[in-house]
Amino acid sequence: MMKTTDQIALNDWYVVAALSNLAAGQTHQTRLLGQNISLKAGADGRPTCVEIDAGQPARVVEHVVVRYDFVWVCLGQPSRDIVDIPEIGAPGRRFIQRGRIGVATSAQRVIENFFDLSHFSFVHTGTLGGMDVTEVPPYSVNVRENGELWATECRFFQPKASAAIAGGVEIAYNYRVPRPLMAIIYKTSPSHSTENDIIGLFVQPRDETDCVVHSFGLMWDAVSSDAALLHFFHEVFAQDRSVLIHQLPKKLPLMPRREIPTHSDALSIAYRRWLDKSGLQFGVDRETAKAA
Amino acid sequence: MRIGAVNLWSWYPVVASSDLQAGAVMPAMLHGERLVVWRSREGRIGVWNDRCPHRSMSLSLGATTGETLVCPYHGWEFGSDGNCRRIPAHPALTPSRAARARVYPAIEAANYIWACLGEPASAQPEYGLFAGLVPEPIRSMHVRADAETVALVLLSHPLVAHPLATKAERPPAELADCQLNGDILAVTHAGERGHILCRARLGLPSIVVCQPDPASGSLPYAALVQPTGEDTAAIHLALLGNGTPAARLALNSALVRLRHRMGDLAESAWLLKVRNAAAGWAQPSPMT
Numbered sequence: 001m002m003k004t005t006d007q008i009a010l011n012d013w014y015v016v017a018a019l020s021n022l023a024a025g026q027t028h029q030t031r032l033l034g035q036n037i038s039l040k041a042g043a044d045g046r047p048t049c050v051e052i053d054a055g056q057p058a059r060v061v062e063h064v065v066v067r068y069d070f071v072w073v074c075l076g077q078p079s080r081d082i083v084d085i086p087e088i089g090a091p092g093r094r095f096i097q098r099g100r101i102g103v104a105t106s107a108q109r110v111i112e113n114f115f116d117l118s119h120f121s122f123v124h125t126g127t128l129g130g131m132d133v134t135e136v137p138p139y140s141v142n143v144r145e146n147g148e149l150w151a152t153e154c155r156f157f158q159p160k161a162s163a164a165i166a167g168g169v170e171i172a173y174n175y176r177v178p179r180p181l182m183a184i185i186y187k188t189s190p191s192h193s194t195e196n197d198i199i200g201l202f203v204q205p206r207d208e209t210d211c212v213v214h215s216f217g218l219m220w221d222a223v224s225s226d227a228a229l230l231h232f233f234h235e236v237f238a239q240d241r242s243v244l245i246h247q248l249p250k251k252l253p254l255m256p257r258r259e260i261p262t263h264s265d266a267l268s269i270a271y272r273r274w275l276d277k278s279g280l281q282f283g284v285d286r287e288t289a290k291a292a
Numbered sequence: 293m294r295i296g297a298v299n300l301w302s303w304y305p306v307v308a309s310s311d312l313q314a315g316a317v318m319p320a321m322l323h324g325e326r327l328v329v330w331r332s333r334e335g336r337i338g339v340w341n342d343r344c345p346h347r348s349m350s351l352s353l354g355a356t357t358g359e360t361l362v363c364p365y366h367g368w369e370f371g372s373d374g375n376c377r378r379i380p381a382h383p384a385l386t387p388s389r390a391a392r393a394r395v396y397p398a399i400e401a402a403n404y405i406w407a408c409l410g411e412p413a414s415a416q417p418e419y420g421l422f423a424g425l426v427p428e429p430i431r432s433m434h435v436r437a438d439a440e441t442v443a444l445v446l447l448s449h450p451l452v453a454h455p456l457a458t459k460a461e462r463p464p465a466e467l468a469d470c471q472l473n474g475d476i477l478a479v480t481h482a483g484e485r486g487h488i489l490c491r492a493r494l495g496l497p498s499i500v501v502c503q504p505d506p507a508s509g510s511l512p513y514a515a516l517v518q519p520t521g522e523d524t525a526a527i528h529l530a531l532l533g534n535g536t537p538a539a540r541l542a543l544n545s546a547l548v549r550l551r552h553r554m555g556d557l558a559e560s561a562w563l564l565k566v567r568n569a570a571a572g573w574a575q576p577s578p579m580t
Binding site for chain 1: 326343345346347348349350353364365366367379380381382383385387388390391
């Protein structure tokens with residue numbers, strides 16, 4: 001696939017690497033929106049990026065920024081600043097980058113799965129959900145004045161909500177979807193019940209149906225080792241991945257009746273409408289339902 | 293006429309009955325359509341489009357619970373009519389009628405499960421060629437060739453399997469005769485130990501039956517061809533009537549040898565001869 005011509009997609013920012021994974025002087029080859037790119041960390045630690053065509057450097061990418069210890073790239077003209085995440089850098093929580101994981105589907109399918117409550121019992125049985133409590137209570141969905149999509153007052157009973165806790169507990173969730181391929185969870189911290197743990201997903205769309213998931217955690221957890229936190233996350237994500245690679249079509253269908261939702265899909269329904277209004281083409285499927 | 297041609301009113305085999313135990317769920321392909329084939333605890337079979345109507349997950353990765361098929365993603369439960377019976381996220385909710393899987397006509401007969409992607413022209417597959425014998429499934433094998441080529445190869449190059457032979461049987465020396473009688477194409481081969489008759493009903497191109505002269509000691513069998521995709525097929529091989537384990541093994545070995553030679557056989561003069569004989573037949577429209 002060639003670099004997309006979708007201006008809405010091109011003019012947004014995407015994480016393409018964790019800064020700590022770019023060794024000084026080494027190059028890192030990857031792909032964004034159908035375009036091969038090469039990243040390089042200079043001696044001063046500042047990364048640079050070039051587009052690669054037919055194996056040769058073709059264009060220097062103008063918009064390369066480090067923020068939150070991630071490398072962000074915009075292949076077009078940025079239509080806005082990188083999303084503000086004020087909790088990163090605020091005292092208290094522990095910040096952990098959780099690596100990159102490739103998934104052979106659209107970034108939109110990954111985002112939708114990330115904020116889906118009703119799969120916990122079946123895909124994450126024994127950790128984020130249990131077979132005995134499958135019900136998803138009603139929650140609120142709204143698009144805020146700044147254009148961000150939010151779901152609030154979400155609740156779900158979880159047998160093991162994080163690496164830091166052993167027993168089951170009802171967890172409160174808020175979901176923030178500030179950009180189409182970015183989502184942030186705020187969930188009750190099992191060890192600090194008045195505070196939130198935060199998990200963020202930055203999905204790098206390699207192609208329309210192939211992506212790399214970068215993510216971070218901001219946890220109230222002084223006990224678990226980094227390895228324990230990563231192990232918990234990787235177990236959960238491997239379960240998600242095993243579902244995601246078997247969903248067809250891989251591009252997210254936006255038109256109603258292509259896929260039949262229920263009440264617990266209120267955020268998914270809103271996400272698809274919100275994507276539709278955004279004009280984004282990359283990774284979405286706008287075909288209407290076939291006549292039955 | 294293309295023998296082995298795809299049509300929407302024919303039954304095609306998708307799996308041997310013995311390969312689908314009660315409570316089992318498996319994927320299958322028919323004409324490029326992804327299917328889920330499953331059997332409830334009580335034994336009811338279902339052949340559906342392999343897609344959950346909710347979020348397009350493969351139902352063939354799901355499981356059965358009693359009489360329902362459960363999607364692995366959100367646990368939606370579907371009854372044998374394809375309608376969603378239960379959404380675990382909302383246990384008290386009666387699911388919308390739109391929440392239903394696409395169900396295809398399916399039937400279990402002659403030790404196989406058969407499916408039809410359109411409206412079946414008959415209540416069950418026409419397997420009169422079995423001549424009252426019951427096919428005993430040996431194995432199913434996927435091949436990289438279209439169903440038409442596979443059916444022509446099977447007609448023009450019978451599996452010669454003699455369970456007591458001490459050395460590999462030689463293939464027939466001659467394709468002696470090739471005749472179209474009504475819609476039945478009959479190909480007679482002169483084998484080492486006697487004649488071998490291969491027949492297929494062109495109206496139901498998925499069944500090739502092979503009956504060697506009893507004096508030859510070779511084995512009668514049926515080969516059922518499932519068009520999985522445009523360029524792929526599965527062959528379901530069955531003994532006609534009872535046979536010893538040695539007989540089953542001999543036929544299996546013959547099929548494996550056939551698969552290795554599929555490319556060459558598809559170009560052979562015998563195959564061309566059978567193809568030309570089949571060309572004289574015109575498929576009637578199911579409307580008449």
